[in-house]
Amino acid sequence: MTDPEYLDRAEAALAAIEQGCDRINDATDADIDNQRVGGMITITFPNKSQLIVNLQPPLQEIWLAARSGGYHYRQVDGAWRDTKTGEELFANLSREATAQSGQPLQFSALSS
Template identity: 30%
Template sequence: MNESEFNQKVDDTLFEVEEVLDDAETDLDFMNNGGVLTVICENQTQVIFTRQTPVKQLWLAARSGGFHFDFNGKTWVRDSDGALLNDVLTEIFSAQAGEKFSFDL
């Protein structure tokens, strides 16, 4: 994947995350600024997505830690253990926002 394709994939992914969060029952604020998506939960905890173009990774910071994801041609997988971004996001938002979301990224 070249840099342009990577950036488009991240943009598409962040847009899809925003679409899911738009339907939240809980009060979530989010802003996308320069490829950084910051989600602020009702309890003021944050989930932050950042693109890391040089290494072609999507990074995720949450209360439970920092995670790095690679795109394998089909989906985003955590580099440390192969966990799917969809599953990790479901866990993170369940813990931080108290709501279970279904992601299909």
């Protein structure tokens, strides 16, 4: 994948996360805050725990930092997959957000 392709796909993933936060706040009482600075989104929960998603352009990866640990994702067959487990980014983000918020929260990629 070329660098411009990586940036397009990674930016689409960040946009999906931002839209997911907005949708979650509209549909639930989760009251999560998301702040984007450049290629990084910080999601803060009412209990002050955070999820941090940031782009790593030199590696063509997206990284997720959560209470449970750090995860690195690369594009594999059109999805962002964890480099160790193969788990999909949005599935893992949903699981981590659910754990940190105390209620079921769902993130998903944007439809093309």
